[in-house]
Amino acid sequence: MLENIKRILIANRGEIAVRAIRSIRELMGESIAIYSKADENSIHKDIADISICIGEAPASKSYLNIPNILSAIEITGADAVYPGYGFLAENASFAEICEKSNITFIGPSSKTLKLVGDKAKAREAAIKAGVPVIPGSPPVDNIEDALKIAEQIGYPVLIKAAGGGGGRGMRIVKNNNEMIRLLPVAQREAEANFSDPRVYIEKFIEAPKHIEIQILADSYGNVIYLGERECSIQRRHQKLIEESPSLFITEEVRQKMGEAAIKFAKQVGFVGAGTVEFLVDKNLNFYFIEMNGRIQVEHPVSEIVTGIDIVKWQFLIADGKELSISQENITQKFHAIEFRINAEDPDNNFQPNAGKIEKLYLPGGFGVRVDTHIYGGYTIPPYYDSLIAKIIVFGNTREEAIIRAKRALKELIIEGIKTTKDFHLKILEDEEFLKGTYTTTLVDEKYLKVGV
16 A cells, blocks of 8 residues: 555546556555546546646647646645656656655656666666667767768668657668768757757668567666567557567577666666667567656556556555565466557558547457546547557467457447557458567558558
8 A cells, every 4th residue: 555655646648547546546545637628528537536627738738738737736735746658757857846846756766767768878878787789879960970870880770869769750761862861850850859959870670579678676776577568560660569478589588688678777777667678680689779767558468467567566666665576476477469549540541530439339358458548429639649548458378369359359349430440450360460470560561551
């Protein structure tokens, strides 16, 4: 149970806000929901103990509006803030304001957030920790240095925004002419999206696997990893399907990746729940790409496979508790797969498709979990992320999980808007997916160009 933090404001919306409220309630805490005027009919507002409107519909005037959120904290008497994912979850300035105001920020320290949020500095930290990194450069600001570095590394290379994340701020470059053309474009994009024009250059790993390690770290120096998640089904670097365990990596590589994730977490002084992400090439060499210092959308996959409630542990760690789980006691009991149900039109290059849900039926039964905030009659606002539900299935084997996934997705009924449901069903028939040989290029190459 919670002892030091009792009243927790959830600085988020949607399914992650619902997920947080459930854990807070089980820990005998009090939950405070914030909502924008566009979310007046959102379920997280209704199931929280307290709710308070923080502004107009646009995220800049509500969920990203730090002064308004701080006012809500003061008005409600909250002693802690849970940021979830997205919005302010990795905003070091917000975390620092909370620290200076004696409000517990449920996540890593502002210093750690700042470090891991700077991709160039995070790369340096990985090198210091002895974690493998993709051959690359420190930040570059002129074309002469960029050309020299690219020649040394060898094309193709990737221009990456130092302050980027979530698949944004990246450009693939195949020759000198493209570098001359794309470097200033990448710098302008970095400035526009992250208020930071710095970019750096990395070797582009062709057709890799994207595999991440979930960690938990307490304030007493204990760090554990909860296995891996395979996140290679993506479109334009945005994840769509995640599963655990990965068919691709061996037990030896899994252990090495877990140990590398722990080394990195200790190097940056990480506390809380986080994810260390890697690219894995066809020869099973793995390379650090970034750390997400927050809960991930796909955390339920690891919860199901290990039986550990990651969100609950976020609150317990923030409350000052020591991890009571040791690494040797963590086992992967099932095979789990998560499908992101987005309000998007896969036939139209995944264009967002907000609107009213006319009819809704959610799947259930043994081996099926649904995390969502939607209901029949709910109108999806156009201002926020398109994720509306997560369907997570599990089985004793991958084959059993896939059969269950087909059943659950066919059971799902959402009328009134277009979703990614049928896209997922097509992936479940894809030969590369079924064999487990798929890479991060599958969706972009096979589905985005021709439609689904």
